Amino acid sequence: MPFTQVHVKLYYYTTYCSTYVIFLPNIVYTLIKEVAFQNEIWHARKSKSNLTIVFRLSKRTTNENFLMSTEFLRWEEVPREANISRERFEVDYFSRQLPVVLSGKLSSWRALNEWSPKFLKEFYGDVSVHASLDIPERKNGSFQYWGSNVRRMPLNQFIDHIATSAEPGYIRQAPSNSFADLNNYFDFDVLLDMEGRNAGCGLWFGSKGTDSGVHWDTDSNILAHIYGKKHAILFAPSDSKYLYPYRDQIRWTSFSAFEPSFTSFPNARNATPYFVELNPGDALHIPRGWWHQVISLSTAISINCFFQPSCSFPHFMRSVAYAGPMHVAQTIRDFVILGIFQKQSDDRNITDVPTGHFLYEIVRGAFARRLGKS
Ligand SMILES: O=C(O)CCC(=O)C(=O)O
Numbered sequence: 001m002p003f004t005q006v007h008v009k010l011y012y013y014t015t016y017c018s019t020y021v022i023f024l025p026n027i028v029y030t031l032i033k034e035v036a037f038q039n040e041i042w043h044a045r046k047s048k049s050n051l052t053i054v055f056r057l058s059k060r061t062t063n064e065n066f067l068m069s070t071e072f073l074r075w076e077e078v079p080r081e082a083n084i085s086r087e088r089f090e091v092d093y094f095s096r097q098l099p100v101v102l103s104g105k106l107s108s109w110r111a112l113n114e115w116s117p118k119f120l121k122e123f124y125g126d127v128s129v130h131a132s133l134d135i136p137e138r139k140n141g142s143f144q145y146w147g148s149n150v151r152r153m154p155l156n157q158f159i160d161h162i163a164t165s166a167e168p169g170y171i172r173q174a175p176s177n178s179f180a181d182l183n184n185y186f187d188f189d190v191l192l193d194m195e196g197r198n199a200g201c202g203l204w205f206g207s208k209g210t211d212s213g214v215h216w217d218t219d220s221n222i223l224a225h226i227y228g229k230k231h232a233i234l235f236a237p238s239d240s241k242y243l244y245p246y247r248d249q250i251r252w253t254s255f256s257a258f259e260p261s262f263t264s265f266p267n268a269r270n271a272t273p274y275f276v277e278l279n280p281g282d283a284l285h286i287p288r289g290w291w292h293q294v295i296s297l298s299t300a301i302s303i304n305c306f307f308q309p310s311c312s313f314p315h316f317m318r319s320v321a322y323a324g325p326m327h328v329a330q331t332i333r334d335f336v337i338l339g340i341f342q343k344q345s346d347d348r349n350i351t352d353v354p355t356g357h358f359l360y361e362i363v364r365g366a367f368a369r370r371l372g373k374s
Helices: 005-022 024-047 049-058 064-069 086-094 110-114 117-124 155-164 237-242 266-270 313-323 325-340 355-373
Strands: 080-082 100-103 128-132 150-154 170-175 200-206 219-227 230-235 274-278 283-286 291-296 300-310
Touching: 005 325, 080 086, 086 100, 086 283, 110 219, 117 155, 128 155, 150 155, 237 266, 237 291, 237 313, 313 325, 313 355, 325 355
Parallel strands: 080 100
Antiparallel strands: 100 283, 128 150, 128 170, 170 200, 200 300, 219 283, 219 300, 230 274, 230 291
């Protein structure tokens, strides 16, 4: 029998309904939490006290006008800790999956004293890098994944280009191993015991105006800032339901926390942004699964470290469920069609691997390892 529109509709309706049955307890719980949350907001708006406190807190940032002008219902700032020990960071923040900015810990890093665009040009000008030129990638209100417009070129060509171009350019997460000796300029071990964590570090170097887009990563992450100034906004994983993730790629959304359009994304007002300003020497812990968007206010250099533990399979399942029944339906569809049947997809919203396909690869890898062991 041919696969018709009716079958497709039937598939979506069936998945939609069964999703509600399977996730009913979760939905009831979320509803109760939502009522409590709306009640809290209603009281806060009535008394203004909550918002006033948040705005007073935000006065500590340089971006006060921006914070005051947005219509987010509440704001937080990422807490800042000066010179805390590795052990305290691990217990108070890392193991509890909370964001924090660690300051004063990178003072021994040679990167902090030596890295600049001039340094990179002089020592690594010949290294071939993947560069995104003439961003913005935010076209027609929709953010395109970085993979979409990269070109390969020597680093010095990139540096010359951004010096004269009106549009921002970015080298994102270039593996630190591809630059001889670069790993000798930093040491994430001063922040956390990295032994056995399978860490991989990446260089971020770009001009004023770069924008990472709102997304979350599957690995634990520390973003160490070395040169220039950046602003970042983070959201907890449970805010997924307010952030309009792409249906086929739940790690990305076209919503911008820095230029929020509450007409197109009305529920986003309910999300709680955690704001942070990054200056040289600041190291931002971005817990795995936390949404984040980073913009550069000047030419900027950072080095980040992704490491294990990574998000678990249940974390992905929860995130898909949080995002909504249509996301569940799409993920199952992509698991089967792109994963099991290995079909190509040409109608994707974003060029990153679709969530369903990604989950299929995780499952396949787990089976392969199990079979390999037995
Ligand atoms: O620094 C940036 O522009 C983006 C950083 C980021 O997205 C990350 O470290 O995951």
